[in-house]
Amino acid sequence: MPDLPPGVDVLWGRREQAKRGPRPNLSIEQIVDTAIDIASAEGLGPLSMNRVAENLGKSAMSLYRYVRNKDELLQLMTDVSAVKNAPPEPDQDLGWRPNLERWAYALVDLYRRFPWVLHVPLGPTPPIGPGQLAWLDRALACFRRTHLPAEVRIGVVMLLLTFIRGQVRMSQEINLGAAGAAAGYPPYGEMLRMVVDKDQLPDLAALVDEGVFDDPGEGMSDREFELEVRFGLTMIFDGIERLVSQFEEAQ
Amino acid sequence: MPDLPPGVDVLWGRREQAKRGPRPNLSIEQIVDTAIDIASAEGLGPLSMNRVAENLGKSAMSLYRYVRNKDELLQLMTDVSAVKNAPPEPDQDLGWRPNLERWAYALVDLYRRFPWVLHVPLGPTPPIGPGQLAWLDRALACFRRTHLPAEVRIGVVMLLLTFIRGQVRMSQEINLGAAGAAAGYPPYGEMLRMVVDKDQLPDLAALVDEGVFDDPGEGMSDREFELEVRFGLTMIFDGIERLVSQFEEAQ
DNA sequence: CCCAAACTGTTTATGCCCTACACGAATTGG
DNA sequence: CCAATTCGTGTAGGGCATAAACAGTTTGGG
Numbered sequence: 001m002p003d004l005p006p007g008v009d010v011l012w013g014r015r016e017q018a019k020r021g022p023r024p025n026l027s028i029e030q031i032v033d034t035a036i037d038i039a040s041a042e043g044l045g046p047l048s049m050n051r052v053a054e055n056l057g058k059s060a061m062s063l064y065r066y067v068r069n070k071d072e073l074l075q076l077m078t079d080v081s082a083v084k085n086a087p088p089e090p091d092q093d094l095g096w097r098p099n100l101e102r103w104a105y106a107l108v109d110l111y112r113r114f115p116w117v118l119h120v121p122l123g124p125t126p127p128i129g130p131g132q133l134a135w136l137d138r139a140l141a142c143f144r145r146t147h148l149p150a151e152v153r154i155g156v157v158m159l160l161l162t163f164i165r166g167q168v169r170m171s172q173e174i175n176l177g178a179a180g181a182a183a184g185y186p187p188y189g190e191m192l193r194m195v196v197d198k199d200q201l202p203d204l205a206a207l208v209d210e211g212v213f214d215d216p217g218e219g220m221s222d223r224e225f226e227l228e229v230r231f232g233l234t235m236i237f238d239g240i241e242r243l244v245s246q247f248e249e250a251q
Numbered sequence: 252m253p254d255l256p257p258g259v260d261v262l263w264g265r266r267e268q269a270k271r272g273p274r275p276n277l278s279i280e281q282i283v284d285t286a287i288d289i290a291s292a293e294g295l296g297p298l299s300m301n302r303v304a305e306n307l308g309k310s311a312m313s314l315y316r317y318v319r320n321k322d323e324l325l326q327l328m329t330d331v332s333a334v335k336n337a338p339p340e341p342d343q344d345l346g347w348r349p350n351l352e353r354w355a356y357a358l359v360d361l362y363r364r365f366p367w368v369l370h371v372p373l374g375p376t377p378p379i380g381p382g383q384l385a386w387l388d389r390a391l392a393c394f395r396r397t398h399l400p401a402e403v404r405i406g407v408v409m410l411l412l413t414f415i416r417g418q419v420r421m422s423q424e425i426n427l428g429a430a431g432a433a434a435g436y437p438p439y440g441e442m443l444r445m446v447v448d449k450d451q452l453p454d455l456a457a458l459v460d461e462g463v464f465d466d467p468g469e470g471m472s473d474r475e476f477e478l479e480v481r482f483g484l485t486m487i488f489d490g491i492e493r494l495v496s497q498f499e500e501a502q
Numbered sequence: 503c504c505c506a507a508a509c510t511g512t513t514t515a516t517g518c519c520c521t522a523c524a525c526g527a528a529t530t531g532g
Numbered sequence: 533c534c535a536a537t538t539c540g541t542g543t544a545g546g547g548c549a550t551a552a553a554c555a556g557t558t559t560g561g562g
Contacts, residue, residue: 269508269509269510270508270509271507271508271509272507272508272509272510273509273510273511274510275509275510275511276510276511277510277511309511309512310511310512310513311512312511312512312513313510313511313512316509316510316511
């Protein structure tokens, strides 16, 4: 029987504790927590094994007694963040749409609380930790009273996952760009006016002239972001609604 | 007047050529092209300044005469890939939906031809190169005959961009995971059966029992991927259709 | 015509990073 | 009580981006 990928045993608490040898002075939980603290405060850039060990008052190599890899540490961090911010329990009296909407906005909150999660390179397998699977399960639970076939349910949930992930990530990066505006670059609208040619990019030029790209405030405000996400989610939920009613009629 | 971000002058061919000094033995085009070749063949991991220079028969530091940063090189690569795979010209006799669908699937092709683009960290500003702006323009051109207001047009295009980006990226990573299956891991369905508990994750367990996660072939086939993308895009396009007809009636 | 200025490519060096390895110290089963 | 096992650390190796100094090449101005 083949083994599970590294880290999975840890996530599900199936790591057998040592019988011999000195007592461990650290724990994976401590390591992952401090790593999460660093990443949440300063991002993934400054997160190095050295830095984590330093914050724990230990040497860098000591971490490798608990974690095979830096990548494994990142995977653990990702799943633990999903545990720290658990999905809401759907209320089966409410119908699928309000429940799924609550779920979706809770996911947005997760990515806003732990922005670095969006920059963790995906591991060798699809999500398999308890945190991420709990999110998956709660989304699927919203469809209990519908007649959607199994494949469609997953398809819909995956659609929401990728869309929310992409949207939050993009807004993050746009915000980062706004911070770069302090570095001396002109605002986006200005830059576009400098390079966009009316002949080669006519439709874009029209929008630039309308001032659509001229951000009034500093970068993208929380309200603007909310609107952008809500816009996309509404469109997607409308599509799901059509799908659900199709399979309801077929019943 | 503040300067443009680094690399923009290069992208738009506004780099002034040197008058003094020896003739350059390299060109940015060469550098970017070989970098693209490496990344397309082996991914961003093995792409280092040393490696690029090596493939050109030069020393690593020579590249810094043409490029400020590795990050700038990555941004250039991204835009050039969008030029090498240009967006289709919309046919104004066809209506917005067929045109936008062609555009969307062409974008999917772009990301499949240059998978590494999805892993390039976004730069200090939103896209400003001619390649990416051309894609933006061609998408906007699809709405010429509609009455959508400007903000909605951008919103829709952004929605498509993030969705396609996320979807292709996820399928890439799943495929990578399938490659990891050769490393000795059991298939995803098996692993889920090992960890998913019927009491704690009932809805997920139901789907696991149905065998939804048991991939018949090796990883995700092209056909499966096509279906997945088509599924999401259809839902989104239905949502756009609703939106367009709303503003048509309001006219 | 000639020299100084400007530019190119290379060599060298610095400072990070992850991590393989070997070691001494601590703990415990037989 | 010894041998096996485990823990934490120090050292070192290899890779990376890139700063700085330098030698060689081209050209504009006197």
